[in-house]
Amino acid sequence: MSSNPYYGQEGHGPYELIDIGNLDLEEGGSLPGVQLAVATHGTLNAAKDNAILIPTWYSGTSKIMEQVYIGNGRALDPAKYFIIVVNQIGNGLSTSPHNTSGPNFPKVRIGDDVRAQHKLLTEKFGLNSLALVVGGSMGAQQTYEWAVRYPDFVKRAAPIAGTAKNTGYCFLLAETLVEAITSDPGFNGGNYKTPADVAAGLKRHAKLWTFDGWSDAFFRADRYKALGFDSIAAFIDNFMTGYFAPMDPNNLLAMAWKWQRGDVSRNTGGNLGAALGRIKAKTFVMPISHDILFPPVDCEAEQKLIPGSQFRPLKSIDGHLGLFGVDPELLAQLDANLNELLAVPA
């Protein structure tokens, strides 16, 4: 365990660390004194019915949600809503390997995160409902888990570019990401001193993300040039490698383990239809057209199991990392969908 300036207030604040106490874990054991890093925007109204929860994705923090998704005049408008962005356990801001037990950090599941968030929202914010839960990728996994686990609490749900039950294909993809890191001799079973010791592994991990995260069409259209890079190599070296290089490898692995095993049917003895059938939230399922990790066809199969839900795919050649918000047309589609969803009476 060590400090890591990357996760500090300077780069990712402002956020507040809120202690929710001990958290019993689904895999056994518990995490003591769990701290959730929380960023809020806007004000809770008297009726307490304007709260929106945004959970975070793999490697993401509350900062990118603030910068890309929240704003005056946007669907997620702090002038209208009390928006609570909760950093997932293991992401480096909340309780995570690097700030606790490093390679000995226990296995944490999506369900653990959602129970922790429920405790936070009920005990610390006094909420008994959410107008909306919206998240991308692992944020979508948490969104689905929220809607299944607490069907009366969640009035609307907007899972973006993610699934309720991770596929075998996506599990395998994540495994290749994990092994890019763990195969680096500098990883040393998680007992490295700094992320720089694992630079080669983190770069391979970044390169796989370059391939997996964007899409063939993204590269065919030379989109990396539009983002300011002369070549794919420069895009990998500067943008993608630069993005992941300062992150703590054990943190990434804790999130990857959780991502691989996301599955709401754990609530219903393995019956996915029964789990998704529990959902009472008005739900818009929003995959991204060119997403390799969570292809629209996988998301649509789940959407059909959710009562009254709608399939609202977002079109973008940016693929999964369209989540980064560099395609303004994707954001426009997303905002239009969220505005429509938020206008539906709960």
Added chain:
Amino acid sequence: MSSNPYYGQEGHGPYELIDIGNLDLEEGGSLPGVQLAVATHGTLNAAKDNAILIPTWYSGTSKIMEQVYIGNGRALDPAKYFIIVVNQIGNGLSTSPHNTSGPNFPKVRIGDDVRAQHKLLTEKFGLNSLALVVGGSMGAQQTYEWAVRYPDFVKRAAPIAGTAKNTGYCFLLAETLVEAITSDPGFNGGNYKTPADVAAGLKRHAKLWTFDGWSDAFFRADRYKALGFDSIAAFIDNFMTGYFAPMDPNNLLAMAWKWQRGDVSRNTGGNLGAALGRIKAKTFVMPISHDILFPPVDCEAEQKLIPGSQFRPLKSIDGHLGLFGVDPELLAQLDANLNELLAVPA
């Protein structure tokens, strides 16, 4: 350099080693005493107009072409045609790193292979035309190179699941495969003793191929179960890892380097339209519907640059590794297309 029983006659024969002499290389230098491993089926007719050439793909040998693609009653019927399968340089049967200079093997390009094959066909077999060149993946790269470089020689061309000019996306994908191997400390800059020293890297390489080579739909449909494996893990460990484990890493890297740089526009100063415009062969372009490496849209863009060509996509959820021939419906579509193409007057 070392012997490697994997590439022997027992597993991959019968094939004949034919010495074509010295080969000057496009990247400079030369390969002395190049031996091409050649397997033939059927008989050359008196008019010498029934010869078909099949080049090989990454990691493939003449054996799989014999087993999966050639047969009585098939489109590639040895009762009608004189079918010549030439193993590409570096594949382990022909002159390759493991049987010559190991990690010091020179860089060989698709164009070098095709010139070597041209020498073989003209000097050793006395041919002045080919009724058909047909190949998949890197075999498609060689097919395109043949049709562009020797337009009067090639009467018909059938590139399957490959491109005339490799895309940046596919280059990147191949780079992740390469680095899965070279990042293994046992690789030791290519100076390992046996492939077993690089077992971990070869397994990561196999795992990436599992993800890249098949498709999301393949796994969604549990196709690995239809192939006899209980789980994706068993499929990786037994089928995919077992397939690559005995191969020589330097051989794989020589092929990957060549694959990454396949580009017929090297014949025309970088002008792809001019290169493909040279083609006189009747050409059926046959991508596979769910291929991530060579998506149909990329293949169709090239097809439109080939005079009189036809776009004939093959439908299979097996993706790129549909080439392995485990989807009988893909083989039926392929044979139908090849029969139709072979019936077109040259």
